[in-house]
Amino acid sequence: MPVDGIHDLGGLQGLGRVAHSPAEPAFHDRWEAVARALMELVAGAVEASGGEFRHAIERMEPGHYLTSSYYEHWLTAAATLAVEHGVVTHADLEARAGGRFPLSGPVLAPPVTDGGPDVGEPRFGTGDRVRVREWHPPGHTRCPRYVRGKAGTVVRVDGTHSVPDVEAHGAARRHEPTYSVRFDAADLWQDGQRGVSVHVDLWDSYLERP
């Protein structure tokens, strides 16, 4: 059951203009600071990894995701993780809020109990051509859809990091090198602009030899 989430926005069309402002306060209102603080507290209390936290946002109902602000995403994820880990109940939240308290949808991927062996040595070096695997995992991933199946060139080899696809779905961890891969815009988009490249940072297991 593949899930290509609404959060994976790179390249989507029809979203309109950017509501740019040259400066804005760290928090527009006190509730934003509270939501931020509560997310940090919940993540700490339930020992959520970065992957699990992000996945809790990505599981929001798509309409809600697109029409709510960043800190409403954080609030929804915090409440969802608190309910899923038994800290509070959904009924408690709605009773206290005096109305609906929408939470994120369920995890659709099976739990990962064995993350597999770590990858210590990078398989690729700077200048190597690589291709991104064309796949649609049912859970969390940090491989954007717009580069799947596309070929690019490694421009930087970074350190070894925990694979989000594993850490989001249980206590297991796998560590792999990450790479910055350059894609020519013309290889990503039919209307790719001349002189444009897009660099995406990808874990080792997202890549294969072209």
Place this chain on the structure above:
Amino acid sequence: MSGERHHHPAPVSPVEQRVAALEALLTERGLVPEGFIEEITRRYESEIGPMNGAKVVARAWTDPGYKERLLADGTAAIAELGFGGAEGEHMVVVENTPAVHNVIVCTLCSCYPWPTLGLPPAWYKDPPYRARMVREPRVLLAEMGCPLPGDAEIRVWDSSAEVRYLVLPQRPPGTEGMAEADLAGLVTRDSMIGVARL
């Protein structure tokens, strides 16, 4: 006095009610340390923000050795000025030149270098910027007030893993005699994201 009316608190929105509900429940369970929320607010409102990144840029403009270290190992060079921590553990600094313009984005969420730029602005986290910057950067930059010459190369950096990026903008012409602290005052948040040139 009609002014009395203005002392009534604004109606509480549904999202504020939900925040208050979660805060109350977590507080009852002993999960909200005294002063934690105020500390978060204070830190991001007064200590962490683009004024930090501006100091890094101004140092790079005035000290060639520092610039070399900054481009070679962003994390270590930024730490020399005392900045680091969450969302700044793996920094890569990309340099703008007359021929190359760099711009940063996070298409999957909102990754951003907190220690040097502070919390990301709302538009950086909203769908239009995330969707469009990887697909039509030249059009979007022009729309945001940053038109580039047709022959300028554009490098977009999607912060999809653990690295966070900072753009080193070009030093503006006519600033040759300026002191480092004054130069820092010229550096904007947008120029370090790459949606403006100085």
